[in-house]
Amino acid sequence: MDNQYYEDAPAVESGKKGLAIASLVLGIIGVLGCCCFGGVLGIVGLILGIISITKQGKSGMAIAGIILSAISVLGLIYLLFSFGAGLGEMGGIEGFSSMYESIYESVSQSVGAAGAIFANFF
Secondary structure: OOOOOOOOOOOOOOOOOHHHHHHHHHHHHHHHOOOOOHHHHHHHHHHHHHHHHHHHOOOHHHHHHHHHHHHHHHHHHHHHHHHHHHHHHOOHHHHHHHHHHHHHHHHHHHHHHHHHHHHHHO
């Protein structure tokens, strides 16, 4: 079998869009996991997207990765400021721990009552 069909095919440059794809994937995961780990992934995705644009030129995936990564970083910043403001309204760590203890006690009592009800069925 000869190679007549493959001679005119353009050469594929491997790895050219790797940084853009990584930026896009990290941006998507960062937006979806904004409250847990999205900020760290967003920062990495932002850096990879910027490197991709400077080295390989503008591409849609790199721009989308930068936008999504920036949204995840801004979301994390918003959550941190909201948590800090809420913590300040509760009276600091002491207020937060007392609120947590009261919620824990009420849930424990509710579960205890529900457990007694289900114990009668078995």
